[in-house]
Amino acid sequence: MPVPGTTPPAGPLGRSARYLRTVAELARHPYEGTENLYRTYGPVWRLGSGKLAYVYLLGPEANRFVFANSQLFRWREAFEQLIPVDGETALIVSDGEEHHRRRRLVAPAFHHREVDGYVEIMRTFADEAIDAWRPGQTLDAYEELRSVIRRITVRVLFGERLAADQRTLGRQLQLVLDLINQSPLVQQVQRWGLPSYRRATAARAEVARRVLTEVEHRRAHPDEDQHDVLTLLTAARDEDGARLSDVEIIDQVVSLIAAGYDSTSAAIAWAVHAMARDPKVWERARAETEEVLGSRPVTAADLPKLPYLDHVVNETLRLYPAAPFNARKAAESFTFEGHRIPRGALIVLSAYVTHRLPEVWRDPESFLPERWDPAEPGYRKAGPHEFLPFGGGPHRCIGATFASVEMKVLLAQLVRRVSLQLPRVPAKPVGFTVMRPERLPVRVRSRD
Template sequence: MVTTAPLIGAGPKPRARRAIDQLRSTVELATDPHRALPNLYRRFGPVCTLGVGSTRNVFLLGAEANRFVLGHSELFRWREAFDALVVVDGETALIVSDGADHQRRRRLVQPAFTRRQIDGYARTMRATADAAIDKWRPGQRVDLYQEFRRVIRRATIQVLFGPRLAHDEPELGRLLQHALAVVERPPPWQRLQRLGTPAWRRATSARAAVADRVLAEVEQRRRAATWASAADPDRSDVLSLLVGSRDDAGSGLTDREITDQVISLIAAGYETTSAAMAWAVRALLTDRSVWRQARASLDRAVGWRYLDGVVSETLRLYPPAVVSVRSVAEPFSFAGVEVPAGSQLIYSPYVTHRLPELWPDPLRFEPTRWDPDRAEARKPGPHEYLPFGGGPHRCLGAAFATTELTVLLERLLQRVSSRLEPSDAGPVGLAAMRPRSGPFARILAVS
């Protein structure tokens, strides 16, 4: 059994006080999880256990907890932890794969996300953003979250499928939203839905319709072998690369594996990236000095830019995945607390990214904290800054997502003058945290 020494400040509380704090924390998590999670760390330190039986959750919080979780993947399973995502992503998606299956699938998917491939995808992202901005008019009030959500979904689907299928984006998005709607609900509701509620039936039916559409395209490409033709303009999209991918033994992904990877990439890609885009745009429009510095930084061709800091700072303060979960496969001890097999473990990038011992003035949106030329600059460790997770399951689409955010913000800064309008900026969602509404902007000029 893996063990660690107790951490300083992690000593036990009197039993009665601890019970009161646990009850208070349980209520807070149900009503206001974004406030409750930092409170857990303040009240209990790096380890906290809430609930009993099948509802028992063990929270490992803070940088050292992240280091432990990400460094001991052999102690955990993903399949049970992310079972709720199967209705969207499928049984063979990377996020629900463990062990050798995960390693094999990851090796076969990874070539679609090299830097060279992503640089090619950026052209599609830029063109899709411009097509949306072209429709905006001075005086118009725009919901920038919804606008860029559509842009991101269309760009993601075009990059995955190629331009031939991009016109199906509205229908594919509508279908996937039925499946995403059941995933966004709290775990008790997710379990009840599986008894056959109308929402669950809509989700499974919608997902099956998307899978049929993807599979039809896979079969068409296999028949025509277009992925092997240098003359084919779609040959470098993700679907073509997945169809043609082979391991050292000459084995490729099955049709089901390809379908699951494509659907999970669409769902995760546009859901989380559009959430991050909403926060980034809100930050730019809230503080005009941030907008001006980001706009001026576009003229810098090489090296660090202020806009790079805007993206990094957005992902620090507003990581789309507020928490991540693991199913404990082997018992272990952390900070003097025994964690039995079968527990559900939760760690939180959101909590870590807001700790004052790691980030001076942690709640301030300050892009220059990422400038490597600052005298006090410090590159955070992978256990201190983890908007895309870490370890062997780190999100393959991390560079894709940051590139997309950067490209879309560039086009907004270069082409649009606008002002922020009132909306509710309270956070909602744990898997893809976004503002409760908006941000809304009044368009002043479009170039």
């Protein structure tokens, strides 16, 4: 039992060979490595010391505590490495009243009724990609779907004018995404002025310039009928009439791309990976969509009638959370599980660890969409501290509904139109900020 008021129990500390092996293991395998250390040291432990120390708070009760006590934590300092990319005013680096005000202005753009209006765009781009596939062809499903997500994201956020140049925007944004999807230590080294960092910040500045030009165009032409997030952010007003500044609009758009484009493309790739590995899942999803849709296109009104696809999406986000880790900075000292956490400590949470605990999930390593069906024997509704693919508390991902709808629309089109075969070699997860498959080669067995 911990002694009340003590600092968190140490993981392997010092400069011992064991410590160095642990650090190397976490660098190579951050997901499984964190899960193994949880088994060794429990839900509260630290790695390193001084300013380089990380305090891990893992598992459902740690999540519950952090989400319920948001006043104890700061986001800006925990995610300061994202500021050169996401911007000074992005939601992910905003705290307190500024976060509340910005989120209140941005939230209407991601209300369910707005997201429903994007379903046709999602379906159209999915079909255009599938139309180019041929039976017998082998392709990288991750890269294919990533391209679809990029087109959808740019079109929905920026509108038709900038969507016409989505390839160039995609290349610029990829430089930015490559930078932030490194471990915090690597990102810190990059900020010393390495060429990759300079290229990424230059690309970010060019994207910001193009967004500002488009904002100015919208304000000069208010009668243009544009249905996209940029229009909604430009028009957003608080109850006292205040609006987002140009810098705030740019930062929200760029950070939404960084959050949505990268993480959603990873999640949809993992869904295809899991479904193609189990033909029964693919065929059951296909049967559901055919029963509901017949031969007509999927619409927003159809999505609530596809519960099995909901289960597939949830199970994908459980087993393969796109954001395996989250972080906070302790704004003041506090005690959790008898351990005193000092002010200024960097707190690490992990959806990956929580989602794979056998004490929470039956057969946690297996992909079982039926576990989400209330009609199934043994069904148990997961609490927000147990299932957290989009985080939790006041900083829960504002694009959660958009991402879920996007995944469901793309999966509906895929299972209706193609059959895919995976090689026997399992997909390798890579990345730190976003867990994605390194490659996802698939063979197109049939189409339409």
